[in-house]
Amino acid sequence: MAAAQLKPGRPPYVPRYVDIGINLADPIFRGVHRGTQRHPDDLDAVVRRAREVGCSKLMVTGSDFKSARDALKLADEYPGIVYATAGIHPCSSSSDPSAPIPAHQKPDPASHKHLVAVGEFGLDYDRLHYCNKAVQLHSFACQLDVAASLSPQLPLFLHCRAAHADFVSLLKASFGDGLERLERGAVVHSFTGTAEEMAELMDLGLYIGINGCSLKTEENCAVVKAVRLDRIMLETDGPWCEELAESNASSSLTREQQEPQKQPKKGQKKEPQVPERYKVVKKEKWEEGAMVKGRNEPCTIERVAKIVAAVKGVSVEELCEAAWGNSIKVFGLGEKG
DSSP, X not given: OOOOOOOTTOOOOOOOEEEEEEOTTSGXXXXXXXXXXXXXXXXXXXXHHHHHTTEEEEEEOOOSHHHHHHHHHHHHHSTTTEEEEEOOOGGGOOSOTTOOOOGGGSOOTTTOTTEEEEEEEEEEGGGTTTSOHHHHHHHHHHHHHHHHHXXXXXXXXXXXESOHHHXXXXXXXXXXXXXXXXXXXXXXXXXXXXXXXXXXXXXXTOEEEEOGGGXXXXXXXXXXXXXXXXXXXXXXXXXXXXXXXGOSGGGGSOGGGOOXXXXXXXXXXXXXXXXXXXXXEOGGGOOTXXXXXXXXXGGGHHHHHHHHHHHHTOOHHHHHHHHHHHHHHHHOTTSOO
16 A cells, blocks of 8 residues: 655654563663673663654563563653563463462552553463473463453463464463453564464454564565554564564565665575664764664664565555554553543
């Protein structure tokens, strides 16, 4: 679908974004790389750059008890901008599959006004070296029980890697075959599954979160192209998932969206070259106002949006407004739906 022509007198569209998955509590955003302080804390600059590109809402992922607490602290520091999730990532699940989640650890929506979702939690069979299936299944089931018991319910922020059948089965066990008891909805973030899996999730009423990991291969891009606009959300999953520079999405980019680049090797796709807005430096040469190489930031959501729009053949405005509306509808984030 071609971008709509601007009507006379209509101002240029200003994108607005929700980064539904940003690990802003990671120490790397405080200048700590692999346990060592390599440059000054520049979190304020990271948030400022996000806002400059139109990313005014940041959902900070809580993937274990510590990161969830840190995410809530960040939400207090940046009210109206930062919101938090709280859950146990499958790779961080308890090593004892017989130990249920303690009642006192249950998230309490009433006591945390910035807590907007239960998660990140789910199943990850690609990384069983971190946590075996039995542990993951138990942890996922326990957290689903917690989520279903909350009053009021919170939306779910879900993770699924190479575990679709078990993932859907456990969701249905907690919320009904049509997930009719899931009152606030859910997103399967950083989606990299198949088109068939994605279609089933959408048919169940779930949303699909797209980031750089969702755009690495031609197969990934074909799936992204098929995600309905009424089910799509955008994210960066920073400081990770900066695979856009190595993705095969560029075959869907227009000539104007690409910069001159080296000819690819035989059998390879050209890399997408959405221009960088900010200077990028190595951490050893950190300078104020610059992004750090290898540290994905929420401001790169505009690159995600431009590539996803090109892959889907829609305007950036159409994509952004759909993703914004879906995110606000599910998570609220202090906005009217």
